[in-house]
Amino acid sequence: MEYEIIGGSFPAVNVTLEKGETVFTQSGAMAWSDMNISMETNAEGGLLKSLGRALSGASLMFVRHTAMEDDANITFSASFPGEIREFKVDADHEYIAQKSAFLVAEEGVEVDATVSKSFWAGLVGGEGIILQRYSGDGSILVEIDGSVVELDLEPGQQIKIETGHVALFESTVQYNVESVKGFKNILFGGQGLFLTTLTGPGKVYLQTLTAQDMAQKLIPFIPTSTVSTSSGDK
DSSP: OEEEEETTTTTTEEEEOOOTTTTETTOOOOOOOOEEEEEEEEEEHHHHHHHHHHHHOOOEEEEEEEETTTTTTEEESSSSSSEEEEEETTBBBHHHHHHHOOEEEETTTTEEEEEEEHHHHTTTTSSOSEEEEEESSSEEEEEEEEEEEEEEOTTTTEEEOGGGEEEEEESSSSSEEOOOOOOHHHHHSSSSEEEEEEESSSSEEEEEEEHHHHHHHHHHHHHOOOOOOOOOOO
């Protein structure tokens, strides 16, 4: 799979496929493509597996795009301002990601749901109990909100993060939640009741922008009611 990332802060990825080569993506991710690419939609792994993926933020169905000729081009767009990153998945490199991170992948990659080891990490951490897990063998392209900050945690090294800023981490990293200490910190600190704790070893990828923060900043500018006038008003 050859690709080129385009679009700057509103990214898309243009993928070039050779004859017979296939990539798969979520429903609705394709922006445009050549005419020589076929499309097939199905529930990879059966209905139950598809339902689990849907709970993790992926679509119920996956769409497979196969080139019928060499040098076939297809473009997939991200759903939010940020970056598109490639990750190589194999037996030694599996990843856990935020909801809706998955964009497009080669056939050998498995995209599944995974349940957080800590119930509280999922229930109150802000990202849900079920996350996405990437395993298998091949390349996967994911979308990360804002800019990416990469950390390499040593064994036992910990970092506290507002949960929405966790984009993706290696499966060797432990994911948990701890409560914010101090009454004033809870009321006025602006971080809520809980913060995510990630413990090494492994690589962690953080995002500088979150959909939740952007939504909160936009809420004051969204009209809450409309003004209506009777037919007699002028």
